[in-house]
Amino acid sequence: MDPPKFSAVQEVRIGKESPLWRDERIISIALQTVSAVVIIGVLVWVVTNIVNAAEQRGLGLGFNFMDSAAGFSISESVIPFSPSDSFARALLVGVLNTLRVSLVGIVFATILGFIVGIAQLSTNWLVSRIALAFVELHRNIPLLVLLFLWYRGIFTRLPSVRASIQWPGPVFINQRGLYLTWPIFTDTGWIFITLALVGIVAAALAWILLRRIREVSGRTTNFVGVSLGIFVLGLVLGWVFSGGRPFDTSIPELQGFNFQGGIHLTPEFAALLIGLTTYTAAFIAEVVRGGIQAIQRGQLEAAAALGLRESHILNLVVIPQAMRIIIPPLISQYLNLVKNSSLAVFLGFPELFSIGKTVINQAGRAIPVFILIMAVYLIISLVTSLLLNIYNRRVQFVER
């Protein structure tokens, strides 16, 4: 390994007296050339091997098969899909399903993770022990075993449709999954959504603007109240302009042999979602706990000495500093969740990896499909870490 550039000791060069094989510049160039040649050579060798083997075995390497009919059906999909649709569309369904389970999982895992993480620091002994037990239980069991426990151990052993368990409220659980009450937007629903979105954007702008005014001028601005007011105003206006009925609530009801209405989560999706959420939440809880504990006591004491209120200490001292520590590992937990969603292949939930496997079997094009799948995961990871690096550069302490 090389010493970092800003090492205090300067290189002493003896110039001509130094023989070629001991000149660091020569060594460096030689080393790099050799390693580049070796690595590129190996890569070329691998690629030619693959191309040759593919030709011999009739395994195509091109992507021209993507437009032909997939010939298999997919059990659940965000967009309409039939076996006569193309392979490309099948893979798109996979990507959308991966994103669906990942995004929902990230939201719930974050909420649960923060609750458990903060509960771990609770002054109530019982609460903190239970939070600790939750974390230790999930962190020391493989995710795949947890998924099997949820799916095979619980979801496939639930009662039949007719004997559905009714959760308090209109939520039904049975062998075929979960049936939840869900809003269905009416004709005027778009007005409500638009105005609500406008309200959110305006509230965010007001927040930033008022905060800036306060920071620059020192005047107290009630930015929380104003933003909240704008947000609520958007909702109320939306409600009024959409004729007071922006959406109907659709309640699942047993009709004949199945439930109609509401929203239906298949057992595969539900098991995957619950497994991913609880598993990731345990890791997020550790991240949150670590972030909060990393705040030095002196910070709290200093804030108290300044006469800040309890809530101000939390909002102005603890949270801003803790978030700086929490966010990077939090994002890497999100990425883990996305990557772990590929375990759905064991449950039969059709996300990217399992659809990719089916496409490989159907089309016989292992290499291009595999590269495509890995590329999707890689792009998600790289884009996220790029954004994370930008964020880190912005929030990092400037060392003086």
Add this chain to the structure above:
Amino acid sequence: MTTATSEDIRPPEPPGLIAWLRKNLFSNWYNSILTVIVGVLVVWAVYAGIRWVFFGADWSPVTSRPLLYMVGQYPVGQIWRIGLSLALVSFLFGVSWGVWGGMMRAFSLSLAFILVLLALLPTESAQYTMEIRVFMVSAALLIFLGYSIGKQSWISSRITLLIWLLSLIVILVLLRGFGGVLPVIPTNIWGGLLLTMVLAIGGIVLSFPIGVLLALGRRSKLPVISFFSSAFIEIVRGVPLIGILFMSSIIFPLFLPAEVRIDRLVRALMGITLFSAAYMAENVRGGLQAIPLGQFDAARAIGLNNYYTTVLIVLPQALRKVIPSIVGQFIALFKDTTLAAGVGLLELLSVGQSILQANPNFFSLQMEVYIFIAAVFWVFSYSLSFASRRVEAALGVGKR
């Protein structure tokens, strides 16, 4: 000025039970309500759980074939070879405890605890003979024998490391067998916990040198080397393990000449090693970054070149710092070996699955099997992480 008498500086009386309860459970009205509600729920859950474990659950899929979970279909007549390996490992753990103390002490005691647990395994299976139980206890005693030998001053840490490496090879040969003397046991009938351990230990040991090289490469001043190292690390870390296993086990053999057959276990181990190496590299890089610049300067000042600076000064310090994170990585890898079920290896989880599939009576006993497997993983992972945390706490790592 009065001098403090011993009376004044005596520590305060330890709080009594009532005081403790008041402080930690009933400090104010909402804590008291929380404690009561949570307490009732916990008591109920623990009661229901215990009742289910002892009276509700049917553990026959677990207790009927305990050896299958431990070693797969490894021939019963040859099982002494696994026993010998286990004895060797136990003894070496004891020796390491004597030599290094610290974390090794905690690991040895955990291992002894697990061995005793195995000796007391409640099963009526005729396969699980008294000899096996007695053997487990004697292996636990071997740990303490090793400890008393390891404490001798003539056993240096270098010798111990060498013996460890040698015995890993010996164990591999012992398990697989060799020409004429010991019948060869093909790896496709290895299974259960044995296979899980082979994958996890093999993966971490093989990925260690690769990971160190990658970490050094990533920190290198030479752009070509640092580019290729970073590219490898980021690509591998950006894709899910199941994808890499799929590549090494299913796609890779497609492109080998027809006469070349690579063992299935070796293929999976290749994938796991590549995957683990990228994470190992990042862990080691963390250790390298923690080395103060002065160390480089000092090494330079006494005339060491890059190679000696790295090997004699930087690596020994960096690697010592990363031991806790390598233990963490080992735990993660140990849990990740369950994914090998996806490429047809009969590790612990897939043994459970195949037992469930083999007997139709077991169909409704999925919960029991997966809970058992979860418990096995939990005991191993928790004792590892507990040991490593105890040591970190003792060393003051992470303390402010």
